[in-house]
Every structure is written in C-alpha cells, then in structure tokens.
Amino acid sequence: MISLINLKKNLIVALLILTLAFVEIATNSQIAIADTATTSATATAAEIFSTNCAGCHINGGNIIRRGKNLQQKALKKYGMDSIANISNLVTNGKGIMPAYKARLSEQQIIEVSAYVLSQAETDWK
Numbered sequence: 181m182i183s184l185i186n187l188k189k190n191l192i193v194a195l196l197i198l199t200l201a202f203v204e205i206a207t208n209s210q211i212a213i214a215d216t217a218t219t220s221a222t223a224t225a226a227e228i229f230s231t232n233c234a235g236c237h238i239n240g241g242n243i244i245r246r247g248k249n250l251q252q253k254a255l256k257k258y259g260m261d262s263i264a265n266i267s268n269l270v271t272n273g274k275g276i277m278p279a280y281k282a283r284l285s286e287q288q289i290i291e292v293s294a295y296v297l298s299q300a301e302t303d304w305k
C-alpha cells in the first residue's frame with residue numbers, strides 16, 4: 181500500500197517536471213523566433229542604408245552638405261526627427277539628394293527611415 185502511494189507521488193512529481201520543462205521550451209523558442217525577426221529586419225534596413233545612402237551619409241555624416249548630417253542634433257534642428265519627415269525626404273529627394281521613390285518600395289523607405297532614427301539615437305555606433 182505504502183509503495184503504491186509513493187509510486188503515485190513520484191508520478192505526479194514527474195508529470196509536474198515534464199509540464200514545467202515543456203512550458204520552458206515553448207517560451208524559449210518563442211523568444212528565439214522573436215529575436216530572429218528583429219535581427220533580420222534590422223539587417224535589411226542596414227543593407228538598404230549601406231547600398232543607397234552610405235555613399236553620402238557614411239557613419240551618419242553628409243559628405244555634400246556637412247551640416248545636414250544624420251546625427252540626432254541636426255535631425256532635430258532641421259525637423260527630420262520623425263519617420264514621416266525622413267520618409268518624405270527620401271521619397272522625393274531634395275537638392276543634390278536623389279529621390280528614392282523609383283528605387284525603393286514604400287516599406288523599404290519607412291524601414292530605412294526608422295533605421296536612421298535608431299542609429300542617430302546611439303550616435304551611429
């Protein structure tokens with residue numbers, strides 16, 4: 181009788197551990213999937229930037245008009261500190277800066293604009 185009760189107890193403990201392990205695995209794999217999504221989105225925006233923008237804006241600078249760089253201070257000063265305003269500029273171009281509406285999709289323009297803002301926040305480091 182005693183051994184049967186013990187067996188039941190052990191079984192319940194084993195089931196509990198299994199359940200916990202399963203929850204743990206499920207949670208971890210969800211985090212892993214979320215991580216991959218974020219990383220690849222960032223990589224794409226970084227790629228768009230290095231292909232289309234870095235020629236003039238390497239490291240967040242501006243080789244043509246030095247003051248109009250992509251550092252946070254300049255973006256704020258010229259009202260370019262929002263995704264909407266950067267997207268608008270990138271879409272239509274301005275002065276020597278070319279328009280990208282024929283080269284990039286709307287989605288890509290939004291992504292690269294968000295990338296500029298996030299890089300500016302960390303000083304392009």
Ligand code: HEC
Pocket residue numbers: 229232233234235236237242244245247248249250251254255258260266269270274275276277278280292293296
């Ligand atoms: C041929 C050089 C060139 C390329 C390529 C270029 N830009 Fe520019 N960019 C400029 C110039 C010049 C200005 C200043 C425009 C003005 O106000 O006369 C500028 C201004 C900007 C500004 C505003 C900066 C501020 O401080 O006001 C942003 C933001 C910007 N560019 C983002 C981009 C992004 C994103 C790309 C790529 C999709 C890009 N640029 C590609 C030359 C370039």
